[in-house]
Amino acid sequence: MRRLFILLPPMLWLLLLVAAPLGILGLIAFAEAGPGVPPFIPPLGWAGGPVWQGSSESIGTLLADPYYLEAFLRSLLTAFVTAALCLLLAYPMALGIAGARPPWRIPLLLLVLLPFWTGFLPRLGAWIGLLRDGGWVNGMLGAMGIGPLRLLYSDLALYLGMVHAYLPFAVLPLATALMRRDLALEEAAADLGAGPWVVFRSVTLPLSLPAAASAFLLVFIPAAGEFVIPELLGPPEAQLVGRVLWGEFFQNRDWPLAAGLALALLVLLLPPILLFQRLGRRG
Amino acid sequence: MALLTVQGLAKRFGVARALDGLDLEVRPGEFLALLGGSGSGKSTLLRLVAGFEQPDAGRILLEGADLAGLPPHRRPVSMMFQSYALFPHLSVFDNVAYGLRREGVARAETAQRVAEALAMVGLEALGGRKPQQLSGGQRQRVALVRALVKRPRLLLLDEPLAALDAGLRERTGFELRALQRRTGAGFVMVTHDQAEALALADRIAVLEAGRLAQCGPPAELYERPATRFVARFLGAANVLEGRVAADGAVEAAGCRLLLPHGRAPGEILAVALRPERIRLLPGAPPAANGAAGVLRDLAYRGDAWMALVALPDGTELRVALPAGAAPPELGSPVALGWAAEALVPLAG
Incomplete structure (x- = not known):
């Protein structure tokens, strides 16, 4: 009874804010698009009794049209490259923060989080200002006799924006794990004859792999559904799931297809999320 | 010649003086216990000899050669850590083989020496286990042979028995003593337990506030303490x-x-x-x-x-x-x- 009482608030929260919306999303995905507000015919109707009037047409479209499959693959690739770049940049940062003297660690971590204190869109606007054809970077390149280069709306701009936005998610778990590591292990390795690089390769790195996997997935999972950065910085051909979904929902007003896309993304991201949970339990 | 000579060694951490002009000699093949309360500087001395800390003043000589400037991995001494510091991602075998592999010892010889080392402490059957699958006493022995397998002339032991149950402590102490005689290496053991120091060591060095209070065979220190501190600390x-x-x-x-x-x-x-x-x-x-x-x-x-x-x-x-x-x-x-x-x- 007491257990139930303790569990009730989170259960209610999950039911109202996760399960119910997901159910509605599922219903919309199996509805038929149609004129009206909202722009679909509810799949469960009433004509003297409950009547099924839904269709699996949007799911069929999703599977049949290679445009959507390509969007998924591109999204996963973009998320993978973003996560890998973030991991490569975050590891030395985290190592540096963990190696700093204790009074410096928290200020350094706060510096990593500093971008979160300003608006996300103004920061992307700043990138646009830097990268556009007549922007600062091209201005400087021009002064050196190079350019102008097409920097904005390119993969370069896309990844700059993605890494910029997601890097803190990779630094935080790595820095916490590296700060908590047992330095006696590294001293023992050095004592047994391992130089600094060998100590890192044979002790520090392998022991931080669970944290590195967490960092990777913490970037990969949200990056796979990212909409704003590809839209504002990326090349027009970078039709990622987030952009396609937005287009189906707001431009084509095809809610069933948009709902199907959202569900498919969720299904695709479920394995990495489960993996993340297992890593979390082990770490 | 002395195995280890420490001259005028000083080290401070902030305002705290861990070592304050310490002089000490360790003879070849000797079992020396460094006895002192917490803050007496005994662990700092081990860390300075191993090279994890740099002294503010003084010299550390190993068989007459100054160790100053040598990083830990180039110092021909081994250390057994109080926490054992076994690598959790490596098997018992790989833990013990770690030092030999760093030395570039051939694969077959490594396997043979690790097997011998594990057999020496009765763990030959457990080479495939991970450290966290061992009992406290087994872990202690793995840490000990991991430090000994490289055949160092000087082994530093930081509270090697402190983490063991009281029942296991005495038996492990005897094993430690037997292993020391068998390998002929000089052992320098840090301990805060006077009974342990009296039972195991050839000589005891009592440290007080970063200085040597008295150094001598256990019976001499016990029967003829030189200072109040030694008299009160021992017995x-x-x-x-x-x-x-x-x-x-x-x-x-x-x-x-x-x-x-x-x-x-x-x-x-x-x-x-x-x-x-x-x-x-x-x-x-x-x-x-x-x-x-x-x-x-x-x-x-x-x-x-x-x-x-x-x-x-x-x-x-x-x-x-x-x-x-x-x-x-x-x-x-x-x-x-x-x-x-x-x-x-x-x-x-």
Whole structure:
């Protein structure tokens, strides 16, 4: 009874804010698009009794049209490259923060989080200002006799924006794990004859792999559904799931297809999320 | 030549002085215990010798060669950590092989030496396990052979028995001693446990506030402590202080202490008197080397009763009474006596 009482608030929260919306999303995905507000015919109707009037047409479209499959693959690739770049940049940062003297660690971590204190869109606007054809970077390149280069709306701009936005998610778990590591292990390795690089390769790195996997997935999972950065910085051909979904929902007003896309993304991201949970339990 | 020579070694952490001009020698093949309370600088000394910390002043010589400037991985000493510091991601075999692989020892020889090392401590069957699958005592032995497998001339041990259960500690101590004799390596063991130091070491160096208080064989330190600190730290001796009278006896705590050798009259002298050297006497105490007091408290130790006897001036003496006989009642008057040889004059 007491257990139930303790569990009730989170259960209610999950039911109202996760399960119910997901159910509605599922219903919309199996509805038929149609004129009206909202722009679909509810799949469960009433004509003297409950009547099924839904269709699996949007799911069929999703599977049949290679445009959507390509969007998924591109999204996963973009998320993978973003996560890998973030991991490569975050590891030395985290190592540096963990190696700093204790009074410096928290200020350094706060510096990593500093971008979160300003608006996300103004920061992307700043990138646009830097990268556009007549922007600062091209201005400087021009002064050196190079350019102008097409920097904005390119993969370069896309990844700059993605890494910029997601890097803190990779630094935080790595820095916490590296700060908590047992330095006696590294001293023992050095004592047994391992130089600094060998100590890192044979002790520090392998022991931080669970944290590195967490960092990777913490970037990969949200990056796979990212909409704003590809839209504002990326090349027009970078039709990622987030952009396609937005287009189906707001431009084509095809809610069933948009709902199907959202569900498919969720299904695709479920394995990495489960993996993340297992890593979390082990770490 | 000495195996390890430490000269004028000093190290401070902020304002705290961990070592304050320490001089020490370790002989080849010797088992030396560094004994001291927390903050006495004993662990700092190990870390300086291993190269994890840099001294502020002084020199560390290994077989005459100065170790200054050598990083830990180039120093021919091994260390066994208090936490054991076993690599959790490596098997027992790979943990022990780690040092040999860093040396570039051939694969077949590595396998053979690791197997021999594990057999030496009875763990030959557990090479495939991970450290977290071992018991505390097994982990301790893996840490020990991991440090020994490289055949160092000097092994540093930081509280090697502290993490073990009391029951296991004595047996493991004997094993440690046997292993030390077998390998012939010099062992320097840090401990805060005086019984451990007395039982295992060839010589004990007692550290107090970053300086060497006394260094010598266990029996010598126990029987003839040089300072109050050593007397109290080893075996918790009673320390009585007083002025030497005209006849050469020390007058302290209302008793007359007659030492085997006379002292100069007028000198202020501290004298150590071990609890087990004091006897309970029937009748009145002797005029010298005896005292009358009241039994204040009793603690049963199994092999003896530890009694607190209050002297007329308020001083409390610790007295070990044989466990065989029934002790006097609490609060009853008792007469104490001791031999002149039991009195050890202290220098400081």
